[in-house]
Amino acid sequence: MPPSSDVLQGTLDLLVLKALSLAPMHGWGISQRIQQLSRDALQIGQGSLYPALYRLEKRGLVKSEWNTTENNREAKYYRLTAAGQRALNDEVATWRHFSSAIELVIDANA
Numbered sequence: 001m002p003p004s005s006d007v008l009q010g011t012l013d014l015l016v017l018k019a020l021s022l023a024p025m026h027g028w029g030i031s032q033r034i035q036q037l038s039r040d041a042l043q044i045g046q047g048s049l050y051p052a053l054y055r056l057e058k059r060g061l062v063k064s065e066w067n068t069t070e071n072n073r074e075a076k077y078y079r080l081t082a083a084g085q086r087a088l089n090d091e092v093a094t095w096r097h098f099s100s101a102i103e104l105v106i107d108a109n110a
Contacts, residue, residue, distance in 0.1 A: 012044065012052045013061075014095060017080060017088040020062060024079035026069065027053060053078055061087050 019025070019033040030053075031044045056062045061084035067077045080088070 011095070012048060013056060014088070014091040015042070015044070016049070016052050016056060017061065017084055017091065020078055020080040021085065021088055024077050026067075026075040026077050028075075030078070056084070059087075060084075 015034050016030055019030045019037070022033065025033065027046070027049055031046075031049055034042055034044050053062065053064075057064055057078070061081055062078045063081055064076045064078045066074055069075045
């Protein structure tokens, strides 16, 4: 299946929170991590990613600070807050419930 930039509405926040639960990182790193973890199935563009990061920061789920990258450039690094970890746990539970319900429908024979 070819790479897709289409992410189901409402899942981008979950993906970003999950990526940040692994380590603090800058925007490009977040998009690369999501692409890597999805085995290149998901590609998140800047036009989607940065509005999501701003939204998550406004909700207090992530915090940001300027730092120097490994290439000696200034970049805004994002990290998960305690509220962000709780939101991630809730979102994962909701997603698993939703996806198992979809599987039931897909697997139905009659």
